[in-house]
Amino acid sequence: MKTKNTIIDTNFNFPGQKSVYKGKVREVYTINDDLLVMIATDRLSAFDVVMPKGIPYKGQILNQIATKFMAQTEDLVPNWLLATPDPNVAIGHLCEPFKVEMVIRGFLSGHAAREYKVGKRMLCGVVMPEGMKENDKFPQPIITPATKAEMGAHDEDISRDDILKRGIVSEADYEILEDYTRKLFQRGTEIAKSRGLILVDTKYEFGKTKDGKIVLIDEIHTPDSSRYFYADGYQERQDKGEAQKQLSKEFVRQWLISNNFQGLEGQTVPEMSDTYIETVSERYIELYENIMGEPFVKADVSAIHTRIERNVLRFLKAHY
Incomplete structure (x- = not known):
């Protein structure tokens, strides 16, 4: 497992793109003032601080759990979602x-x-x-x-x-x-x-x-x-x-606390070794399989940016 096969940052330029908002974990592209393309990155946030390295498959895991649960609750509460054209991407209505x-x-x-x-x-x-x-x-x-x-x-x-x-x-x-x-x-x-x-x-x-x-x-x-x-x-x-x-990701918070970090002023984020990052990735996969009650299928991450761009463009061309 190579941490370089993670998506930490994006810099896409989609047709009709008006703006980009970069949150702690997700990056949101506004298209034609009516559509949002939300990309779940592999960034890890704890104590409201974004960690320096990404966690392989984390974005895919978060995106797939969120979109599947939206489908399972839309009879109770309306949601913003229109489509999931890529394992890391959700597309939906622009909202305030x-x-x-x-x-x-x-x-x-x-x-x-x-x-x-x-x-x-x-x-x-x-x-x-x-x-x-x-x-x-x-x-x-x-x-x-x-x-x-x-x-x-x-x-x-x-x-x-x-x-x-x-x-x-x-x-x-x-x-x-x-x-x-x-x-x-x-x-x-x-x-x-x-x-x-x-x-x-x-x-x-x-x-x-x-x-x-x-x-x-x-x-x-x-x-x-x-x-x-x-x-x-x-x-x-x-x-x-x-x-x-x-x-939950409480295990990450506890690891940080044990390494003298709680996001407080003057504290330094401890170094996360590749071995530790791999264990975090494995824990996220375990979380997915337990929460969703199904096996996790890893997406191809050999060219993750290219894959996301291709899938989003295909959706926009077909629907907009």
Whole structure:
């Protein structure tokens, strides 16, 4: 496995191209003011910092999980997606994104657990019950939004009241975002359960189409946006105070923490050896196969930029 066969950056010039937005992981090309070509790169982001090296097949994995889950939830919530002409590419309607991420948590894990450990009992204006242990289930899932940061900046917790007070989202739109978030999380929980998994927490992003319809955009239920536990043995591990067996990129965060990096000022990203990168890639493939309940088929990465460009051009020529 060669890390050079990864897609870290793109510089395409498609017909009708108006602009390019480069996020932490995805690169989004606007075509003719009505279409988005979203390319999932192999970049890895943790603690809101993009790591220097790419992870082979990561972009393909994220794109395929997200697009397949969109197909499995479109009866509940409309989404932006039109087509997936390449393993790393999703094409859909141009939307104006809401400047918040809708984070929903079923369990006291990750960021919520870190806040709880330092004595906080309020997260984004939502009260967390006393007497909880890390990875305990909340009585009801809680929504803890975050402001959407630009590349290189940290997302920040924000309460519903502050979102409305600052006019980031109107109250009518926010109620739809909350409703969609709960419906998607419920469906995701059911799908995860059917695969022997627990959907612990996740985030959704939404946008508005030109005709004013609110739709799901970006990713859904991927290991980058979600945390999963294995259901088998969950309660026994909780009872014994043991760490849960996870399916998420938390293993990357823990590796970074153990190497003295949490994205804080003055800290340096630790060197990721080719051997470590290969293990991360293998973990992402394991994540895909467990989450989707099917084998992962590796795309040809011998000329990944050429492949993507050819497939996108073919779609645009046929449809536009």
